[in-house]
Amino acid sequence: MAAPVEKREIAGQVKIFNKYTLMCAGYGLASSFVNNGLLRRPFLSGGHRHIAASVIGGVIGYFIGRFESRALAEKEFYIQDYVNRHPEDFTKEQPKKLSEITQRWLPVR
Template identity: 35%
Template sequence: MAQVPQLPTEPLELLTNKGLIEPPYINKFWGPAIVGSLMFIGTCVSNWALRRPMLSGIQRHIVFTIAGGFFGKYVDDYRTDYLAERDAVLRDYIRLHCDDFPEIKRIKYAELFEPWYPIR
């Protein structure tokens, strides 16, 4: 049988990852691939607007696609750093004000559901 990971009961454990959740492998390349693709498409559209063949000036396509990939990687790294800093601030606040965050009580589904009576 599959083992279910134990859910955290303390508020501070909610913001920590103990290796239970790993992001998919594609997440590393998602941002750069999207921005690079948009830059490639943007270069094709600019060629179309100037009434040139879509793939003419292939060096522009290559340069803008690579630049878009680097920009996407930069934005992705900036977002990751921002979210890590935000989580660190939240963890510190919870650690300093532990009285405001009581322990989480585990509830079973049987306690949540009310009895069901069919209306006929």
């Protein structure tokens, strides 16, 4: 069953470099440094492994960001759909002032 058109339009494009891409790429790089430290190698040895771990972490981060974007878009779609179907539950009222809600208070001295 295909998703409604409105739902697909809300999701939009996911940026390649989002916060999860950079964060997971950093974790991949750090894991490569830790691996070198645990094996008692110089931290910067094996540059190809550093690059590979960063790229793999970045790809994982991209998919995490894409999942989050789609999940939030779907949630927003269902909430907006509910509000549109039940306008009587979401009436526009004038906001009350605080003085209308609370009782008058005079301090006793």
